Amino acid sequence: MTIQQLISKKRLKKELTNEEIEFWIKGVAKNEFQDYELAALLMAITINGMTEAETTKLTIEMANSGKMMDLSKIEGIKADKHSTGGISDTTTIALVPILADLGLKMVKMSGRSLGFTGGTIDKLEAIDGFNTEISEKKFIDGVKKVGASIMAQTQDVAVADKKLYALRDVTDTVQSIPLIASSIMSKKLASGADIILLDVKFGEGAFMKTAKDATTLAKAMVKIGKNAGRKMCAIITSMEQPLGNGIGCTLEIRDAVEVLNGAQNRLSEVVIAICVEILKLAYGYSDAVAKEKVLNSISSGSALNKLKEIVKNQDGNEEIISDLSLLKKAAHTKVLKAENNGKIVAINGEMLGEACKLLGGGRIKKGEPILHEVGIDMKVALNDDVTTDTDLVNIHYNDKKNLDEIIKMIYGAFTISSTKKSVKTKLINKIVR
Numbered sequence: 001m002t003i004q005q006l007i008s009k010k011r012l013k014k015e016l017t018n019e020e021i022e023f024w025i026k027g028v029a030k031n032e033f034q035d036y037e038l039a040a041l042l043m044a045i046t047i048n049g050m051t052e053a054e055t056t057k058l059t060i061e062m063a064n065s066g067k068m069m070d071l072s073k074i075e076g077i078k079a080d081k082h083s084t085g086g087i088s089d090t091t092t093i094a095l096v097p098i099l100a101d102l103g104l105k106m107v108k109m110s111g112r113s114l115g116f117t118g119g120t121i122d123k124l125e126a127i128d129g130f131n132t133e134i135s136e137k138k139f140i141d142g143v144k145k146v147g148a149s150i151m152a153q154t155q156d157v158a159v160a161d162k163k164l165y166a167l168r169d170v171t172d173t174v175q176s177i178p179l180i181a182s183s184i185m186s187k188k189l190a191s192g193a194d195i196i197l198l199d200v201k202f203g204e205g206a207f208m209k210t211a212k213d214a215t216t217l218a219k220a221m222v223k224i225g226k227n228a229g230r231k232m233c234a235i236i237t238s239m240e241q242p243l244g245n246g247i248g249c250t251l252e253i254r255d256a257v258e259v260l261n262g263a264q265n266r267l268s269e270v271v272i273a274i275c276v277e278i279l280k281l282a283y284g285y286s287d288a289v290a291k292e293k294v295l296n297s298i299s300s301g302s303a304l305n306k307l308k309e310i311v312k313n314q315d316g317n318e319e320i321i322s323d324l325s326l327l328k329k330a331a332h333t334k335v336l337k338a339e340n341n342g343k344i345v346a347i348n349g350e351m352l353g354e355a356c357k358l359l360g361g362g363r364i365k366k367g368e369p370i371l372h373e374v375g376i377d378m379k380v381a382l383n384d385d386v387t388t389d390t391d392l393v394n395i396h397y398n399d400k401k402n403l404d405e406i407i408k409m410i411y412g413a414f415t416i417s418s419t420k421k422s423v424k425t426k427l428i429n430k431i432v433r
């Protein structure tokens, strides 16, 4: 078998066999192929696609190319959740304690972001002392002890995916649905959970721009997971505006804690919907029963206490959860008022994310440190009526460098119109089971 035969088959829209996919991915892991050979194969796949059977096999092979988490020592139903990424998306930090409080074993390996703002790991590190670089043993012990652990994904997970992703990034082959689906799902399969819930975002500031594309990706990933023997569900959610109020690590921790204190907003809507779907998969509850359990966990204060336990168990200062004023603060704040009167008809989350990155709240290069305390606190939402007296955002910043450019970007992210009608938005577009 040669890699050229595989390239030729995919160019001619033929299906690769299991043996051929194994040959390809084992070869990638052992660095047996040239970048140009792999790039040609990836491009042929991007143009001609892959069948469900090919995509499932590719995912399983990529998962097996690295470390597979062994969760067999943990009793109970193990659940994981993954978001394809959006602006001010801090659902994980709110939903993990709710589900752990309700008896699930939450096994969460998350990333540091290279995107506009921090990833879940960066946000948790905004809590003084919180340790995300924990060993597998501490991860498993934490799940056994408090029902949840959250750790930074290690470099040895899905090794072949890492190599292929680096090539896709520079050969315009990132956008292929089977390649995205297998890339995301290989890491999810490797993390070992019985239940996997995917939050697939669409809109400005999301990887998928339309609900239709997000649904196609979600369906592909749900099929892969089911074929690999996992219980699966995907929720398709809108990124037509940032999900929470805060954009930036400490502001997003605040948003998550507010959900656990009973706040009702867009973020809580998505958190509750995800918890309901995971509980239904785990215990076969009806919608109504699952929702009642989630709301009780929040209103009784149990979920908030569970977050404190999780924080303490990973060496963080749990007092911060009861007293958010202990979170590190930026040196300065500046309120921006709306520039004119009218209705907010569009909010470009991507531009707000870029502005947050310029404040120092996101990474430009891999491995760079980020400032947890800076960010943008939104004071308005889509369809709000505003005047020039209305606060639009409060900027949390440490120095004036780039501030004029940042202010310009933030104003550019809001479209205020005195003639346009309200925008119809549906936060939870669809659930794929």
Ligand code: URA
Pocket (backbone or CB within 6 Å): 165, 174, 179, 180, 181, 183, 184
């Ligand atoms: N995220 C991933 O992990 N892989 C992709 O291909 C795209 C987004």
